[in-house]
Amino acid sequence: MPYLIKRLLSAIPLLIGITFISFSLMKLAPGDATSMYRDPSISQADIAQIRSNLGLDQPLVVQYAKWLNNTIHGNLGYSFVTGEPTSKAIGDRIGATLLLSCASFGIILVITFFLGLWSGYKKGSRFDDWVTIITFVGMSIPTFWLGLILILVFSLTLNVFPTSGYSNPFLSEASSLVRLGDIFHHMTLPLLTIVIGGVAGLTRYHRFGIISILNQDYIRAARARGISESIILFKHAFKNACLPIITILGLSLPGLISGSFVVEYIFAWPGLGQLGVQAVFARDYPIIMGTLLMSSVLIISGNLLADIAYAKIDPRIGTLS
Amino acid sequence: MILEGIFNTIHMLHVNDLQTTFISKKESVTAVDGVSLRIPKGKVVGLVGESGSGKSVTAYSIMGLLPAHAKRTGEILWKGQDLTTLSDKKLQSIRGKEIALILQNPLAALNPVFTVGNQLVETIMLHHQVSKEEATARAIELLKRVQIPDPEKRFYQYPHEFSLGMCQRVMIALTVSMMPELLIADEPTASLDVTVQAQIMLLLKEIQAQDNMSILFISHDLGLIAQNCDYVYIMYLGHIVEEGAPSAIFHNPQHPYTQALIHAIPDPNPDNKMETLPIQGDIPSPMNIPKGCRFHTRCPKALDRCKTDVPIMQKKGDSISACWLE
Amino acid sequence: MSKKGWASIVFLCVIGGLALVVPMLPFWDPNSFDPNLLLEPHAPSWGHWMGTDDLNRDLLLRSIYGAQISLLVGLVSVFISITVGTFVGLLAGYFGGWVDTLSMRLVDIMMAIPAIFLILTIQVMFTPSIWNVILVIGFTGWMGVARLVRSEVLSIKERSFITAARARGIGTLSLIKRHILPHTINPIIVAATLGVGGAILTESVLSFLGLGVQPPHASWGNMLQNSLNYMGDAPWMAIVPGVLITLTVVSFNFIGDDLRGYFQHDSHASR
Ligand SMILES: Nc1ncnc2c1ncn2[C@@H]1O[C@H](COP(=O)(O)OP(=O)(O)OP(=O)(O)O)[C@@H](O)[C@H]1O
Ligand SMILES: [Mg+2]
Numbered sequence: 001m002p003y004l005i006k007r008l009l010s011a012i013p014l015l016i017g018i019t020f021i022s023f024s025l026m027k028l029a030p031g032d033a034t035s036m037y038r039d040p041s042i043s044q045a046d047i048a049q050i051r052s053n054l055g056l057d058q059p060l061v062v063q064y065a066k067w068l069n070n071t072i073h074g075n076l077g078y079s080f081v082t083g084e085p086t087s088k089a090i091g092d093r094i095g096a097t098l099l100l101s102c103a104s105f106g107i108i109l110v111i112t113f114f115l116g117l118w119s120g121y122k123k124g125s126r127f128d129d130w131v132t133i134i135t136f137v138g139m140s141i142p143t144f145w146l147g148l149i150l151i152l153v154f155s156l157t158l159n160v161f162p163t164s165g166y167s168n169p170f171l172s173e174a175s176s177l178v179r180l181g182d183i184f185h186h187m188t189l190p191l192l193t194i195v196i197g198g199v200a201g202l203t204r205y206h207r208f209g210i211i212s213i214l215n216q217d218y219i220r221a222a223r224a225r226g227i228s229e230s231i232i233l234f235k236h237a238f239k240n241a242c243l244p245i246i247t248i249l250g251l252s253l254p255g256l257i258s259g260s261f262v263v264e265y266i267f268a269w270p271g272l273g274q275l276g277v278q279a280v281f282a283r284d285y286p287i288i289m290g291t292l293l294m295s296s297v298l299i300i301s302g303n304l305l306a307d308i309a310y311a312k313i314d315p316r317i318g319t320l321s
Numbered sequence: 322m323i324l325e326g327i328f329n330t331i332h333m334l335h336v337n338d339l340q341t342t343f344i345s346k347k348e349s350v351t352a353v354d355g356v357s358l359r360i361p362k363g364k365v366v367g368l369v370g371e372s373g374s375g376k377s378v379t380a381y382s383i384m385g386l387l388p389a390h391a392k393r394t395g396e397i398l399w400k401g402q403d404l405t406t407l408s409d410k411k412l413q414s415i416r417g418k419e420i421a422l423i424l425q426n427p428l429a430a431l432n433p434v435f436t437v438g439n440q441l442v443e444t445i446m447l448h449h450q451v452s453k454e455e456a457t458a459r460a461i462e463l464l465k466r467v468q469i470p471d472p473e474k475r476f477y478q479y480p481h482e483f484s485l486g487m488c489q490r491v492m493i494a495l496t497v498s499m500m501p502e503l504l505i506a507d508e509p510t511a512s513l514d515v516t517v518q519a520q521i522m523l524l525l526k527e528i529q530a531q532d533n534m535s536i537l538f539i540s541h542d543l544g545l546i547a548q549n550c551d552y553v554y555i556m557y558l559g560h561i562v563e564e565g566a567p568s569a570i571f572h573n574p575q576h577p578y579t580q581a582l583i584h585a586i587p588d589p590n591p592d593n594k595m596e597t598l599p600i601q602g603d604i605p606s607p608m609n610i611p612k613g614c615r616f617h618t619r620c621p622k623a624l625d626r627c628k629t630d631v632p633i634m635q636k637k638g639d640s641i642s643a644c645w646l647e
Numbered sequence: 648m649s650k651k652g653w654a655s656i657v658f659l660c661v662i663g664g665l666a667l668v669v670p671m672l673p674f675w676d677p678n679s680f681d682p683n684l685l686l687e688p689h690a691p692s693w694g695h696w697m698g699t700d701d702l703n704r705d706l707l708l709r710s711i712y713g714a715q716i717s718l719l720v721g722l723v724s725v726f727i728s729i730t731v732g733t734f735v736g737l738l739a740g741y742f743g744g745w746v747d748t749l750s751m752r753l754v755d756i757m758m759a760i761p762a763i764f765l766i767l768t769i770q771v772m773f774t775p776s777i778w779n780v781i782l783v784i785g786f787t788g789w790m791g792v793a794r795l796v797r798s799e800v801l802s803i804k805e806r807s808f809i810t811a812a813r814a815r816g817i818g819t820l821s822l823i824k825r826h827i828l829p830h831t832i833n834p835i836i837v838a839a840t841l842g843v844g845g846a847i848l849t850e851s852v853l854s855f856l857g858l859g860v861q862p863p864h865a866s867w868g869n870m871l872q873n874s875l876n877y878m879g880d881a882p883w884m885a886i887v888p889g890v891l892i893t894l895t896v897v898s899f900n901f902i903g904d905d906l907r908g909y910f911q912h913d914s915h916a917s918r
Binding site for chain 1: 381384386388389409413414415416417418421422424425426429430431432433434435443444447448479481492495499
């Protein structure tokens with residue numbers, strides 16, 4: 001499929017652009033890797049030596065080229081704080097992030113789809129009015145605050161879900177089923193936080209899509225053939241409605257990932273987001289670069305998947321490529 | 322009562338004083354205002370008017386396919402039964418099976434994400450108790466009947482792979498598959514070029530004759546209507562202004578609007594020196610309907626009376642028209 | 648304007664008015680504390696309608712000062728985003744060619760980085776201050792506007808009156824000023840209204856993480872950060888600023904949505 005290859009290739013300059021911009025930004029920042037050698041017993045000369053050993057005295061582009069070369073060979077550098085390889089830190093965290101984002105994505109998709117479908121179909125009804133108000137409020141609640149309120153209600157007051165973390169260390173000996181249940185138990189609140197924000201943000205756009213689809217001639221023509229409302233909605237409108245929702249999902253991916261980073265941080269969910277935010281506070285540049293790269297890769301591959309799904313559903317795209 | 326029964330079997334469809342208004346917060350638009358039509362069994366009835374005169378809205382009103390913000394009053398008697406009083410469920414069982422609709426733009430009338438075959442099979446299986454294989458065979462048969470070349474291959478293609486004319490053939494195939502008693506054809510040839518137009522008209526006449534179907538043929542092309550219809554209604558800004566047999570309408574038009582429409586037909590014969598006269602000005606917006614006779618703003622012969630009094634339909638010459646002129 | 652829209656306007660006027668007037672009055676200091684009370688958070692009462700925080704400071708008063716900061720950050724940073732975005736979008740759309748390609752690639756790149764990450768990184772590198780927050784939010788939020796303006800310009804360029812104006816020998820700059828900008832103004836207004844809400848949300852995250860507005864200045868975000876340690880005992884400390892943020896952002900969103908509907912209707916009617 002040449003279309004796919006073309007899209008894959010177009011992701012490369014994008015990744016280079018993203019990393020170059022972030023790299024330059026971090027080099028602009030006051031302080032560098034040697035800032036952690038605050039120990040006065042280390043002389044200026046030694047620091048200069050370390051700087052040149054690390055290549056920090058070379059021009060920006062050269063440093064970037066080196067970083068890129070290392071990155072391509074799988075070497076993302078070492079954490080300034082813990083000294084462990086960045087790739088290992090990321091590898092340890094990515095599972096948790098993928099679990100949380102994929103689960104929330106799936107749930108957001110399903111809820112948004114049906115909520116938008118029904119409120120668009122029942123445009124102007126009481127149900128539609130309520131969905132509109134609730135989505136606007138959901139869209140306007142700060143994600144982190146929603147997380148705090150959920151903790152306040154469900155953990156501190158009702159005591160039904162844990163406030164934070166990924167799993168209960170006391171269960172490490174338990175059967176894998178119990179451990180899995182434990183992970184989901186921990187995941188509920190962060191998941192809920194992301195899902196509420198995500199559904200609210202997307203439903204409105206999906207509703208618009210449904211309304212404009214239901215106004216199309218082919219829906220009128222199908223009705224004129226005596227086709228029932230349920231088939232109109234769940235066959236004729238359904239497949240067409242997938243297209244705008246795929247586009248919106250692709251576009252809102254960076255926003256959703258941004259949101260889930262903050263959520264991970266609040267719930268101490270041991271994923272990339274928590275790692276990244278902590279690294280930002282510690283000015284741990286290799287880790288920051290690594291997480292940034294990883295999240296960009298996630299976003300770009302998400303967009304790629306969206307494009308593929310779009311081309312799969314819309315027969316008009318297939319012939320264009 | 323008996324008499325009424327007979328009357329209704331002669332006229333399959335009897336639209337009585339239909340009024341359709343689109344209501345929005347800011348303003349209401351009455352697109353169809355007091356329209357009455359009769360369509361006899363097995364006949365082709367024409368409905369002519371400029372763009373914006375309310376032809377499509379009339380068609381959608383009959384089918385009950387108006388958007389939610391539209392309000393419809395009057396009677397739509399279908400074989401004696403008032404469609405405006407039927408439940409959605411009942412109406413749905415009449416649509417397609419008894420009354421079918423062909424839309425203005427054939428490409429937009431087919432769902433772009435399903436194959437043509439899928440949409441045909443869906444419709445066939447809805448209206449006939451047949452298996453999927455049987456429906457597929459019938460669909461291919463239908464495609465052949467509407468003269469689509471290579472129907473076995475075309476069956477699996479999507480609407481965007483069809484030309485406009487072929488899309489319209491598919492729409493006709495869909496209609497044929499349902500075997501309706503009345504077809505409302507809303508400008509079925511408007512977007513097609515002349516040769517394709519002629520082919521489609523031929524096809525429509527053929528299926529009409531075969532199934533003894535009635536057709537409400539909507540067009541802005543008076544020439545096309547005159548050639549193909551048994552009876553003609555002329556519509557202007559939501560009103561019927563003249564009705565009669567095509568010969569009467571063509572050779573002895575009474576209403577100045579009809580006369581203007583006839584003058585506007587380009588004459589294919591270059592020897593004929595009669596020049597075409599475009600109607601002056603634009604059709605007024607239905608949000609801002611002129612008082613009195615709706616045509617007086619553009620009528621070359623308008624009297625003072627036309628600006629204040631609404632003319633009623635009465636027999637004049639060989640047709641029935643609504644005009645104050647003697 | 649719908650009922651929701653009017654309610655939003657009233658709410659924003661009240662909040663904005665209080666935020667403008669109260670700090671000018673000499674009676675209240677947001678950092679003063681009530682010496683008659685124990686030094687701990689107090690629940691809402693007659694003396695303190697919305698309760699006090701851990702230092703006995705009145706939450707209502709601090710919230711009003713916080714509103715000043717939030718609205719300032721929201722409005723000024725959106726002004727920056729709109730200016731930059733309009734400028735880039737105009738250039739890209741009007742000149743096309745490599746200018747277009749380059750700026751749209753930049754937009755793609757900026758949009759593929761999770762914004763919060765970029766903002767956090769920049770904030771951590773510079774000393775956090777209100778003006779830094781405004782600049783950072785402004786300069787990371789212009790991409791959507793640029794895309795919007797570019798596509799509007801492209802569609803306007805297609806229309807005949809631009810060609811006609813060109814044929815009359817009207818210069819590029821005055822063409823942009825007189826013919827293109829006026830036509831892009833409606834979608835820009837909508838984007839700006841919705842953008843203010845977004846910017847207020849971003850400010851609250853930054854301040855919540857301690858990278859935005861710094862104490863003792865009150866901002867809704869840093870009031871929330873402060874509330875973290877008292878979540879169980881003094882939930883009002885978390886509820887008051889959060890509700891205010893939500894109501895303010897929701898108001899901007901309602902107004903933006905109404906404006907969009909209004910402009911859409913307008914362009915429909917004039918067509
Ligand atoms: N959904 C709607 N809401 C509001 N007004 C409408 C709607 N549909 C049609 N109208 C108005 O009704 C009037 C008649 O439209 P209609 O489509 O019936 O015209 P027509 O005679 O079919 O013209 P054409 O030859 O262009 O198809 C128009 O002025 C149109 O603006
Ligand atoms: Mg029409």
